[in-house]
Amino acid sequence: MLDYEAEAARYDETRGGVPRAEAAAEAVLRLLPPGTRTLLDIACGTGLVTERVARPGLTVYGADAAHAMLRAAATRLPGRAVRADARRLPLPDGAVDAVSAVWLLHLVPFAEEIVAEAARVLRPGGVLLTTVDKDACHDVGSDIDALLRPHRAPDAGSDRAARITAYAAAHGLEPASGTEFTGHGQGATPRGTAAKLRRGYYASWYRGTPADTDALCVALAALPDQDRPRPDPAYRLAHYVRTAPRG
Numbered sequence: 235m236l237d238y239e240a241e242a243a244r245y246d247e248t249r250g251g252v253p254r255a256e257a258a259a260e261a262v263l264r265l266l267p268p269g270t271r272t273l274l275d276i277a278c279g280t281g282l283v284t285e286r287v288a289r290p291g292l293t294v295y296g297a298d299a300a301h302a303m304l305r306a307a308a309t310r311l312p313g314r315a316v317r318a319d320a321r322r323l324p325l326p327d328g329a330v331d332a333v334s335a336v337w338l339l340h341l342v343p344f345a346e347e348i349v350a351e352a353a354r355v356l357r358p359g360g361v362l363l364t365t366v367d368k369d370a371c372h373d374v375g376s377d378i379d380a381l382l383r384p385h386r387a388p389d390a391g392s393d394r395a396a397r398i399t400a401y402a403a404a405h406g407l408e409p410a411s412g413t414e415f416t417g418h419g420q421g422a423t424p425r426g427t428a429a430k431l432r433r434g435y436y437a438s439w440y441r442g443t444p445a446d447t448d449a450l451c452v453a454l455a456a457l458p459d460q461d462r463p464r465p466d467p468a469y470r471l472a473h474y475v476r477t478a479p480r481g
Contacts, residue, residue, distance in 0.1 A: 252282070253418035258336050259286035261415035261471045265363050266292075272330040274355065276320045276348070277338040281307030287334070295330075297323065321347040328357040335364040336471075339393035340438060346401040353405040358478040362407055366395040366472045369439045371417070376464035378422050381453050382436075385446060390439035395472060407474035414468045421463030428454040 262283075266273070270292060275284040278296030280303055288294040288311075296307045297318040307315040318324055320335070321344060333352040339345040352362045369391045373379045391397075399409050428451040430436060442450065 254416075254420065255282040256286055257415040257418055258283045258469070258471075261413050261469075262287050262334050262336070262363055263289070264413050265361065265410075265471065265473045266332055267359070267361060270331045270361075273332040273334060274323070274325070274330045275334045275336070276318075276323070276352070277335060278307050278311075278315065279303045279337075281310035281315060283336055285310040321351050323351055323355055325355045327354055328360075329355050331357060331360045333360070333362045335362070337365055337368060337469075339364055339366070339398060340368040340391055343392060345392045345398065346404075349398065349401040349407070350405045353402070353407050353476060356407075356476040358476055360476045361410070362402065362474040362476070364393070364398065364472055364474075366393045366398050366412075366470050367391065368393055368469065369436075370394075371467045371469050372420070372422070374421075374465045374467055376422065377457055378424060378427050378454065378464055381450055381457075382427070382440075385442040385450070386439050387441045390441075392438075395470065398472060399474075402474045406477050406479070408477055410473040410475050412473045413471050415471065417467040417469050419463075419466070421466045423459075423461050423463050424454040424457040425460040 273287060273292060273294045275287065275294060275296045278284045278298050281296050284294055284296045284307065294311070294314065296311045296315040297320065298304050298307060299317065299319055301317065304315055304317050316324065320338070333356060335348065335352065339348065342348065349362070356362065373383065402409065431447050431450060
């Protein structure tokens with residue numbers, strides 16, 4: 235997993251910046267039920283997405299475990315950003331109308347704990363909105379993907395949609411219709427992909443050996459248009475509704 239304390243200073247510029255953040259925020263807003271008044275964005279990072287969700291009548295809070303990320307988020311969410319582990323949120327039961335988790339669950343081995351905690355802090359009828367299948371979404375069928383695909387673990391990703399839906403069901407969250415949004419600025423280039431392979435960037439799904447990595451980097455270097463981004467991915471935002479407790 236990346237060191238997000240170190241990544242904070244360059245996170246936005248290397249992750250699609252404002253266009254990607256606006257697309258994510260718009261997707262979250264599409265799925266919020268009418269009358270939603272409070273939303274907690276867990277793993278809010280620098281707050282670039284979080285601040286774009288806020289609307290008149292909708293109070294948005296951010297939580298993140300990384301100090302450096304929160305320092306950036308605090309400038310965008312003054313008084314509404316808190317340091318917190320997503321598995322132990324500093325909120326009582328049923329405290330908020332919505333929880334969002336954008337680009338989080340694919341990073342952690344404890345996705346079920348996060349889903350359970352989100353369910354706990356949601357009021358009945360509240361919603362959890364979370365990205366799923368993130369790594370799989372980056373396979374856009376490009377020439378780069380054709381090289382990488384044989385080295386993808388078949389069931390990689392702690393955010394696989396079926397897995398998250400099963401966790402949700404176990405904690406009183408029913409699936410509803412989700413949506414998609416464009417990952418602006420995330421189209422891969424051959425040169426950039428080779429550099430990321432060397433850095434171990436794809437650890438969540440890459441199953442190649444060091445020799446495989448060497449061979450892939452050679453093959454990537456032979457592709458045309460070394461610095462031309464291939465198509466941007468389309469991310470999936472899943473939608474779960476907190477059921478009322480049975481009497």
